[in-house]
Amino acid sequence: MITPLAQAETVLNHCWEHWQAVANRADLKPELRSLSELRKRLGSRLFSIAVFGLVNRGKSAVLNALTGETRLKVGPLNGVTQQPQSMLWRPESGIPWRVRLIDTPGLNEVEGEAREQLAWDVARSADLILFVIAADLTQLEYQALLELRTLHKPILLVLNKCDLYSAEDLEAIRAQISRPQLGLGLEILTVAACPKPVKVRTHWPDGRITTDWERPAPQMDALRGRILQILQTEAGSLLALNVLKRLDRLQAQILRKQWQHHAGFVDRWSKACSLAKGLGIGLAPLGLDLLLAPLLDGLWLLGLCLRLRLPWGTLRGALGSRQEGLWRPLVVNSALLLLAEGLGSWLWGGWGSGLFPGLVAGVSLYRLGDLAPQVLTQFATGGFGLAASLNALIGGDKLATKQSATALPVGSPL
Structure with a gap:
């Protein structure tokens, strides 16, 4: 049985070989360079995960906690992440994937329209999206999720800072986000990437008692476990689907230039x-x-x-x-x-x-x-068999129909 990755490689190679006859055209250099990058990505088995969301939701902290290393700059001020930043992550032995984690700028930064566009560009190229929130959905987050769903990519809704809420409050937030009228139907995972420090009293042998502030270990098991499950069972199909959809867009760009030329x-x-x-x-x-x-x-x-x-x-x-x-x-x-x-x-x-x-x-x-x-x-x-391969991966009816949800009017309570 042909795997989705093998099928995607066959289609991509056919496309690459077909357009080599016009490889010397200057106007087609960007598209052919993108085709070459797609081939390298498939060959290296590189799976991309992008973190998305508004500012001050702890997106960078989530990635740091996920890898167990402080590689990305974090801080209390908005807009710490000015440009998309990526890092490679080796989840654990036995996972045959190289994982690229991508941190993106927040969507609601003042005078940050260019950075917001960069975040959307990363989201379109990612294989999996982590949308980080820190409380119930705001109107802007809800609208962003509706737009993200039109990309036909898997989205995990990551509720960060769960240590600040009681179990009852977390359940109430889950119920609020999962309301049928919102039409999201997303999987919600609770994490605490950078838990709030707690007071710790230390009793010394000499009778002294000191009080210090210590930060508990991050609570990332739910998110890390779900990502590992996806890498073990779905990564090949998701990567193949994303590559073929990007190939479809590149084909359209090349053909448009062909008509112009x-x-x-x-x-x-x-x-x-x-x-x-x-x-x-x-x-x-x-x-x-x-x-x-x-x-x-x-x-x-x-x-x-x-x-x-x-x-x-x-x-x-x-x-x-x-x-x-x-x-x-x-x-x-x-x-x-x-x-x-x-x-x-x-x-x-x-x-x-x-x-x-x-x-x-x-x-x-x-x-x-x-x-x-x-x-x-x-x-x-x-x-080149592109349409047939896409249909085989997600089905003709799903391919032709965008995921949809009815948007609430601006100002409506969520």
């Missing part, structure tokens, strides 16, 4: 094919023109696919799709051709039965050129 050829080719179709239909005997029309349409589409280096299967998908393919406008063009032949024969006689249908055929094909980029690009992004 070959815009002159596309226009000239459409005009030439439209003229050839008009002359061919106009000069062909009645009946033969109905056979010639679809052949010329096919030649036009084939020329576009070859020049733009669209994956094999693009043309088949564009013509065969019942909902969004090109077969509908092509059928409409054929119907217009039949109507034009009838009107031409009725209104102008012999010469009109050829000239008028030829004019209609040529114009209709040229106008179809406005629709071709959108349709062909849509089916080309799923080339």
Whole structure:
């Protein structure tokens, strides 16, 4: 049985090899560099976990406590994390994964729009998201979670600073967040990454009694255990899914640049094919023109696919799709051709039965050129087996439907 990672590697390698023919194009360098990074990431089995949330929720402290090392700067002031910071973590022996932990800037920093965008960029590339809160959800946190869910990534809701609450208060917060009307359905894990110091009295042999402040050990077992479980059972599928979705976006970017780069050829080719179709239909005997029309349409589409280096299967998908393919406008063009032949024969006689249908055929094909980029690009992004692999991982119905939840009006109590 082919594993999700092996399937993703096959698709990614096909895509990489296909676009090597245009690797010298300066405008495609960023996309091809990203493709190369995706291949390296798959080969090194690197799993990314990003910590997300508002400022002053203890995101950096959570990562420090998770690794058992103080690698990230923490502090009481907002905005300590100015840029995304990453570190490698080896969870324990027996886990065949290298884990990259990424700390992100808070979302609600004053004049921190650029840092907020950096955090969103990291969230889009991560395989697993930890969303850290420190109390019941605020409106901003709720809206951020709704947006994060549209990325179709697993999210663990981490309730930090649990040492500040009683068991009853923690249960009340859980119940509040888990209300069905919020529509989140997220797993909630309680942690205390940097517990509040407590007073400790020490009795000495000489009878002295001293009082000191000591910080208890972090309470991270629930989060660490859940992450280890994910790494053991789901990491391969999650990494493969994330890589393929990023590949899908890169494919769309490359194809968009392909259309821009070959815009002159596309226009000239459409005009030439439209003229050839008009002359061919106009000069062909009645009946033969109905056979010639679809052949010329096919030649036009084939020329576009070859020049733009669209994956094999693009043309088949564009013509065969019942909902969004090109077969509908092509059928409409054929119907217009039949109507034009009838009107031409009725209104102008012999010469009109050829000239008028030829004019209609040529114009209709040229106008179809406005629709071709959108349709062909849509089916080309799923080339190299990409669409089939995504469907196999998460199912066609889940792929087409974004996770959704009804947002509360601004100012509504959570």
